[in-house]
Amino acid sequence: MNGTSFDGLTVVTVLYRSAGMLAETLPTWVRSAGDLPVRFVFADNWPADGCADVVAAHLPADRYAHLPDDGNPGFAAGCNRAVETVGTSHVLLLNPDVWLPDDALARICAAAAEDPDTPIAVGLAMHGGEYVGIDLNPVSLFIDRPAAVARAPLGPSGGAAVLPTALYRRFGGFCEHLFAWGEDADLAFRLYAAGLRTRGLDLVLPHAGGHSVDGDDRLQGFRAFLLARNRLLVAARTFTWPLLLVAVPVLALAHVALAARRVRQGLLRPFLRGVGRGLVEGPGARRQWTGRRFGFGSLLRYLTVRRA
Known part of the structure; x- marks a missing residue:
């Protein structure tokens, strides 16, 4: 335990071909945030599709940062770049194709305040199943962890992960060379090896899954x-x-x-x-x-x- 205290949450989202999806999901984020101490940072790896306009239409300028990069450095680098700008004690890594129920961010903030040193895996409902964090698998090495599995998550999924900001930075964040798909498992193995356990939150968020590659x-x-x-x-x-x-x-x-x-x-x-x-x-x-x-x-x- 390092004595972290909760002083606010920053939602970190990496965008890539996400304007249409974000137009659907962002209004639910804004409603869920309400007057909570929640800010937003968007690492935009495909700024040409107009995500900046979507964000500006739903959030006041003092509540978010938009970080465009038309070179598309990848999901891992986008998360790291966004977390570098964060001033709150905790971050919520959240995919743009996730909808938030009205009470979701209040419950996430309460969970982080209750145990501020521990990473949290938030559940995602996708492809007909419910998943919480990352699990081991003998064939694919790492998979989305089914919610019914008895053991705790190996670590949080990058699609919906709550982490103490200082902890994320101390471990170097995501390995940027991995680019995407597996960077969260890499961090999960490193956290677990260091004795840091992840707890699941009894909250399942609707998740479209795969919007950035669908149809291409x-x-x-x-x-x-x-x-x-x-x-x-x-x-x-x-x-x-x-x-x-x-x-x-x-x-x-x-x-x-x-x-x-x-x-x-x-x-x-x-x-x-x-x-x-x-x-x-x-x-x-x-x-x-x-x-x-x-x-x-x-x-x-x-x-x-x-x-x-």
Whole structure:
């Protein structure tokens, strides 16, 4: 415990091809924020689509910051850049395709004030299921954690995560090289290895999921590439050597099964490119993180300790 106290919440959102979706969801955020000590920061990685106008139409200028970057540095870099500007004790990383019930931000602020040192995974309802945070998986390494799972989350999902601002900064935020899809799992492994546990919040937010890549075959291929590469890089960065030596053959077999799925989806080529890049970049990725790593002891605790 480091004695963090709650003095406000900043909602951090990374935008990419998000204007239409944000026009639907942002009004619910504004209603939920009301008079609470809540601010907003938007890292806009596709400013040409007019998100700035959507934000300005719904929020007063003194309640938000808009950070455009037409170079699209990625979700991870966008979050890091936004958190650098935050002056509140806590941040809520929130995807733009999430709707907030009227009481959502009040409940999130209350939970952060009650236990201000602990990361919080907020639930998301998507694709016909309900999920809270991140879970381990023997095939894909990390997945959205089903809400019914007995054990606590490994860490919060980047789609709806509450973190003490100082903690996020102390751990270096998200690994920017990962770009997207897996950066939250990387942070989750690092937090867990350092003894920091995440608690789930009994709140489920409606989430569209995948709006930034829907209907674009090129972006679907890029996503398949990143997921394949990042699984290997996350393991290389965050696992101890003994666990990594066991995980590598398991991941190799898992990628054979995943390859069959990508064939059916027409995404085998970018998937294989991702596997190749992950193998090449793995040694360098491991050198990037020098803190505590997730090993067999962490794995055993995670699999056996049930949530309170």
